[in-house]
Amino acid sequence: VRAAGTLGYPVALKATAPHLRHRPDLGSVRLDLTDEAGLRRAHRELDALLGGAAQAELVVQRMAPRGVDTVIAATVDPAVGAILSFGLAGAPAELLGDTAHRLVPATDQDVAGLIREVRAAPLLFGWRGAEAVDTGALEELLLRVSQLVDDVPEIASVDLEPVVVAPHGLAILGARVRVAPLPVRSDLGPRAMSTL
Template sequence: PRAVPLTDDAARELLGRYGIDVRPTLPAPGPDAAVAAAARLGYPVALKTTAPHLRHRPDLGAVRLDLADEQELRRSYRELTEALGQPEELQLVVQAMAPRGVDTVVRASIDAAAGAVLSFGLAGAASELLGDVAHRLVPATDRDAAELIRSIRTAPLLFGWRGSDPVDTAALEQLLLRVSRLVDDHPEVVGIALEPVVVAPQGLSVLGATVRLAPPPARDDLGPRRLPSY
């Protein structure tokens, strides 16, 4: 009865069937493995921890970005393990760098009263500390997706705030609709978290994903899970 997470590979496969591509990561249990992973993925790469207690702690320096060659990768590996712990504790991985953009979070979960809910916010303090997150019921329409990304207080950062380049909000809206469709198709999917989703001026990159499964929650209605159309 308690939700259990899919493995990373299974989550990536399920999401991929809905056109949601998660940028691959390769395990780096040692510096030589990290170098081999980078050679396979291609430089520049990121080196980061996936340990639950460190995953969302950028203040601890648990992520190193734009590592251009083997020398930089080995140095960063040594610095991370010296500062934060042994490789097996850090669960280090190597990932190809994504184009720069705005870091966002896309989630779906089951609310006991409302049912499936789609959520969106910016990654980091905006959503975690200030609660700047918007929600819509599943299934979401294209209008819902457009309103969702525009209804958070930090939305101007997506649309060229103070001269910055606007990001690809059309790609972001499509991602929201795909997550909504997946959850609507599979009631046993009780939680999805895509974090971060880096939205660039052209396209986006999903860097991390978790999917949780549980027996479908009991429903007291007899009709399909759809909003009425007018």
């Protein structure tokens, strides 16, 4: 309640246990809590759902703007270097493997194509009368992640999930960055794709 008072309502109450993260289908998230009574009720519900161990595993967050949930990732492949990935968040995208990829460093044309390549891209552009989201902000974030991975070779991976892209701006709700020692390279030249 103190955290919600500091952040300001509305807030979200979420379980932080690793097996519950990004799994709203398990009921471990309560959204749009507009007052103390609603927050306390949500806490009791989650406490009962999680078997009474919820107190150490709950977090209060300010509500993010409504929009389309997306996933941005960058990983380093030993054969080709860093790869930037984009897709929409959620089970359908995961099940269908609806993710697009580009090599780092990515250009503005690369990231514009990246977000349009996934099959679910119409959701970003106002599908069935919905308001289009801020693809300019999304493209800017993709360029920044690409630049970060290119500038800091110790970064082995970046995972931003979910990134909620709203009609105006976006919010990164989850971020993980893995840092590792630089891999030993046996070649002396720059990485390049070869065509066969």
